[in-house]
Amino acid sequence: MKKIMTVCPYCGCGCGLYLHVENGRITGTSPSRAHPVNRGSLCVKGWNAHEFATHPDRLKYPLIRKGKSLKRATWDEALNLVAARLGEIRTKHGPDSIGILSSAKCTNEENYLMMKFARAVLGTNNIDHCARLCHSSTVGGLAAAFGSGAMTNSISEITDASLLFVIGSNTTEQHPMIGMHMLEAVDRGATLIVADPRRTQIAEFAHIHLRHRSGTDVALLMGIMNVIVSEGLVDADFVRRRTENFDPFEEELKRYSPATVEGITGVKANDIRRVARIYAMEKRSMLFYAMGITQHITGVDNVRACANLVMLSGHIGLPMSGINPLRGQNNVQGACDMGALPNVYSGYQKVTDARARRKFERAWRKKLPVNPGLTIMEMMDAARVGSLKAMYIMGENPLMSDPDLHHVRESVERLEFLVVQDIFPNETSGLADVILPAASFAEKEGTFTNTERRVQLLGRAVGAVGESMPDDGIICALAEKMGYSMSYRGPYEVMEEIALLTPSYGGILHHRLSDGFGLQWPCPDSSHPGTPYLHRKKFAKGLGTFITVEFQPPDEPPDEAYPFLLTTGRLSFHYHTGTMCRRTAVLEREEPECLVEINPADAERLGIRKRTRVRVSSRRGSIEPRALVTGRTPEGTVFIPFHFMEAAANILTNPATDPGAKIPEYKVCAVKIEKIGT
Amino acid sequence: MKNEWILEKNHLSYWLRQLRKERDLIGPLRDEGKDIVFRSVEQIHEVILDSPASLPSPKEFLIPQYDPMLRLKVAGHELAFPSRPQPVSPDVHMKESFGKKRVLDLMDKKKRVIFGVRSCDISAIRLLDRFYLKGYRDPYYEQRRKNTLFISVVCNNPDPTCFCIGLGTGPYLEEGFDIQLTDLGNRYFVQAASAEGIKTVRGMSFLFSRPRKTDLDDQYEVFLSAKARFHKRISLESPRRMILAGRLKDDFWQKVAARCFECGGCVYDCPLCTCFTVTDRRYPDGVERIRLWDTCLFKGFTRMAGGILPNEKRVLRTMRWYYHKLIHYPETLNKFGCVGCGRCAITCPGKIDMATIATEIKGLALNGEEE
Amino acid sequence: MKNIYLPVSGKIEEIIPQGRDVSLFRVRTQMPLDHAPGQFFMVSVWGAGEVPISVASLSGEDNTVELCIRRAGLVTGAIHSLKAGDPLWLRGPYGNGFPLDVSRGRDIVVVAGGIGMAPLRPLIKWFMKKPEDVGQVTLLYGARTPDEIVFREEMEDWKERGINVLLTVDRADEGWKGHVGLVTGLWQEVHSDLKRATAYICGPEVMIKAAMGELFLFGMPEERIITTLEAHMKCGVGKCGHCYAGPRYICTDGPVFSYREIKNYSLLLSR
Secondary structure, three states: OEEEEEEOOOEOOOOEEEEEEEOOEEEEEEEOOOOOOOOOOOOHHHHOOOOHHHOOOOOOOOEEEEOOEEEEOOHHHHHHHHHHHHHHHHHHHOHHHEEEEOOOOOOHHHHHHHHHHHHHHHOOOOEEOOHHHHOHHHHHHHHHHHOOOOOOOOHHHHHHOOEEEEEOOOHHHHOHHHHHHHHHHHHOOOEEEEEOOOOOOHHHHOOEEEOOOOOOHHHHHHHHHHHHHHOOOOOHHHHHHHEEOHHHHHHHHOOOOHHHHHHHHOOOHHHHHHHHHHHHHOOOEEEEEOHHHHOOOOHHHHHHHHHHHHHHOOOOOEOOEEEEEOOOEOOHHHHHHOOOOOOEOHHHOEOOOHHHHHHHHHHHOOOOOOOOOOOHHHHHHHHHHOOOOEEEEEOOOHHHHOOOHHHHHHHHHOOOEEEEEEOOOOOOHHHOOEEEEEOOHHHOOOEEEOOOOEEEEOOOOOOOOOOOEOHHHHHHHHHHHOOOOOOOOOHHHHHHHHHHHOHHHOOOOHHHHOOOOOEEOOOOOOOOOOOOOOOOOOEOOEOEEOOOOOOOOOOOOOOOOOOEEEEEEOOOOOOOOOOOHHHOHHHHHHOOOOEEEEOHHHHHHHOOOOOOEEEEEEOOEEEOOEEEEOOOOOOOEEEEEOOOHHHOHHHOOEEEEOOOOOOEEOOOEEEEEEEOOO | OOOEEEEEHHHHHHHHHHHHHHOEEEEEEEEOOOEEEEEEOOOHHHEOOOOOOOOOOHHHHOOOOEEEEEEEEOOOOOOOOOOOOOOOOHHHOOOOOOOOOEEEEOOOOOOEEEEEEEHHHHHHHHHHHHHHOOOOOOHHHHHHHHHEEEEEEOOOOOOOOOOHHHOOOOOOOOOOOOEEEEEOOOEEEEEEOOHHHHHHHHOOHHHEEOOOHHHHHHHHHHHHHHHHOOOOOOOOHHHHHHHHOOOOOHHHHHHHHHOOOOOOHHHHHOOOOOOEEEEEEEEOOEEEEEEEEOOOOOHHHHOEHHHEOOOOOHHHHHHHHHHHHHHHHHHHHOOOOOOOOOHHHHHOOOOOOHHHHHHHHHHHHHHOOOO | OOOOOOOEEEEEEEEEEOOOOEEEEEEEEOOOOOOOOOOEEEEEEOOOEEEEEEEOOOOOOOOEEEEEEEOOOHHHHHHHOOOOOOEEEEEEEEOOOOOOHHHOOOOEEEEEEHHHHHHHHHHHHHHHHOHHHOOOEEEEEEEOOHHHOOOHHHHHHHHHOOOEEEEEEOOOOOOOOOEEOOHHHOHHHOOOOOOOOEEEEEOOHHHHHHHHHHHHHOOOOHHHEEEEOOOOOOOOOOOOOOOEEOOEEHHHHOOEEEHHHHOOOHHHHHO
């Protein structure tokens, strides 16, 4: 019996766990007691993380489409075909006719290689990944305000905080181990403020729970800041010494009196005042947010408003003081850090910056494209109009995860060539011309970066299933076939190249990660101990910038025809498009079907009872889940988890995006509900 | 003659090396300077002799988290390319002609020796024996139990979460172990109780000598010092009586349940929790029936036909866990379903572990609040 | 070592539809399966899984067992996709079965709802086989709609053989001329002294709860009010833990319980 220390493949907490191996087979999971994030605990997904890796559905050999069906092929056949077709399309239509989706489920090294493949091998900046759909607003919003778009503090600091302000995060269910630290902080006397339209589990522990209307976050935050200013609670010293652009911002604030904000958000003016006073006056204040803030057409503004709030009160740049976006995927932080984005190289070095570009050109010995590439949503639009001809998708499932699925399917179907590289067949691979089987987290080496910027080493527990290969090996083999040499002895050599080209990862090398539990970037050189909290003494960009924001209603508010507000999210037993968790017996047993959460008052009006089958329709399509009647969801709002292909919530969601970050508004769209069962 | 010996510490490695020739030797090892975990021992000198509570408990060697049971072989039957995980579409399940199929028993017959187990865990295994081997005998458990030798160590290094001392399940045992070691500094006091344990020591008698009176005194001193090291002294009797007397209001359990993350950790880590689920996995050449750890804390655990959830309310499930350990275990096996190993206290993210809740209930009893 | 989890293969001889989504499967095995009314088998389809199904027939000499199965989930769906001649795997029988000593010389009231008729059918067959052992047998059977009544033709035969069969439905259709309403609304049609009779009950939990409580109020002694319970089960042999009810396991301590045994466990019926 071997036990191999590795990192959980589910959410961004980055918990340390052991995989148990008996006779070459993974037989169990257990938590690490010493790990600073999970400290001997795991959530139910972590406890069951051993199961999907050995599931018989795993893709075991390459498949090539022959007419309607996919036929087994050798690696040579599959890679030759991919290289030839991508080459042809590039020659005929130019490199920008190809789009790449990298993966927040893959390692840093793999994401780095994928972005190198896109830029150096194909010659396009059309590379993006699911961070577009979760935290692109953070990456943009916080970078503009502070110069760095990541969680400013460490998870282990939470228990010592004296105030936690959680907005738009269902923490105990979506980041359970962070929720654990929050609960402990509350036990130790910290004040907890939760702003969420739904009464989530963490909200039950809140001293104040603000149930604002979905999509009114800017107004709520502006209202809080209005009180902070008008009652003289601003940390004027901090604002003067560490920030800029305060005056125009202050001017804008005046429009958001508590009474006005009450009208917009539905939150009592008095509660707004209470929260403002508590937040501003308490020290050791940590603000947390997640998808409830980012997934709006005003996502970037929501993030900016959060950033303004922490600067206004001077709650940043110290331990237990900061702004903490909770990243959803195990390596979404890393995939962004590695530049699997259309506008930046690794370490957020802009492709439009000639100096940065020259650095990468010299290192990669290849002329690189100048203009930023397409985001996920733009790629789908380009495919629809025919300017994007081919896509290479690694470890993503846009046919479940993107908004307005009918539209996405049409777009993907129009592609001339689609390569999907994954560990399981999924909705997207059903349309693929070539499927490349990848190794799972348990079968490879490399690093994941968790939400607190901790770069951690994976442990390889077993060999890859069947003929599958780790993603980095596949990318390198494909690059070779396309005439560009990518030769590394292992992920550690890739990391050396990353360190060389990426200032914030300058001192992050595999051999340094194996003792202890990884390193938190920025870690500029090989003697640097890592950075537990950001913006100490000065912001990454110098002065913090107040960016004026303005409340804007959601793109598609409920109306007469579609009277309910639909908000989407996750369940604690499931994860995203379900490829892993729905192949895990206990997780699937717990939540085997899609249930739409509806408030008892609405349910009664519509004659809907527990488990009544209903039709939920938006302007884009309809699904038929059963009802779950619960006061957790406020009146006039319904909640649908997006894990279930049988009733995919994203058939309904609105593809309208934030103009800056291009993040779609998953959290608000208008739907109607009809009872169809008894 | 008593089955008691002395083993010089110098001889421990040699002894373990000999045991390893016939069995997989599993012991507590430090993992790259981080955690101490039980796994196969490669370098015997690296075994940790006073390890903290292992996660999960040694039940993992008797009822593994993932345990293949049976396999139905189907030759030449290629299953359709699956486009989704579950459910199995009924038209592709195996259809075999009557009386010709072959079901293989996937019984694990590996022989193991688990070194460095704590007394509380041995106490738990003795209860597991009574559970799994009464009435219908569980063959997978029985086979592994027969093939596994436990060498336990008198626990002189309890975690702050440990409370075996109030339950009589540790830190040392008078009986019921295979082989128990007491660390006397430069030597071990070795006791064997089971037939397999006695046979194992006698088979290598040249390594062992007879104890002298002073060894017995030294051993007793270790017992005393071990007992003195406990932070927690918790009786489960008072919570049991409070529950039986109906003195806990619903409100109490509501508050406990509100803190449950439904991670299953307390059950997975508990040396006495036994619940499992069974699932079929379809491979191209057959079907494997496996069992996996499961927990009563999940609402789907009792789901009935048509999606009815008898325990939909979380509070019922949380109460169930405590009732099972504090009320039902004593009713059926005359022992608490808890050995005070403290693992739930280590693993519970909501801090509603047995020790915490038992202490809270006791506090209510003392204050008379729930009268 | 005997492996209690190893199923034996049986062959489906006949599938007889019984109302909507319900069929009676007659399965033949190579070895006799000695089962009693109230017991159950763990029935499996490889690749789908195992479910507990109560026996719907009397143990005979021809190595067959009849199982009345409603299509409700993954495994029962798979079973319903099978045809005569296909294999079905069984292990068991498990559980305690109905106590028959409490019925000797007494009038019998059998109360069934929906597919809850299945485990009670062999009991009725037993009473018909040994009419000298018992007094008047009355069957109160309720279904949601007339087309969900199971064993409808057989019930005609039972009537002819002296059983007082009373049917009711929740919602009548055009052809229905019988009672409409709950089975517990039919007590006045029972021509037995309930204080002295024995009752066997099976159906949805709400129905069981109501029937047991009302019979007790009519003065029927607790130990003669008998029911059989349904539960999620994975093993059938008291190990997997899914079917717990208070300190008991429905699989090994039940599935048949008297009102006396379960009334104090509020956990049982609301589990």
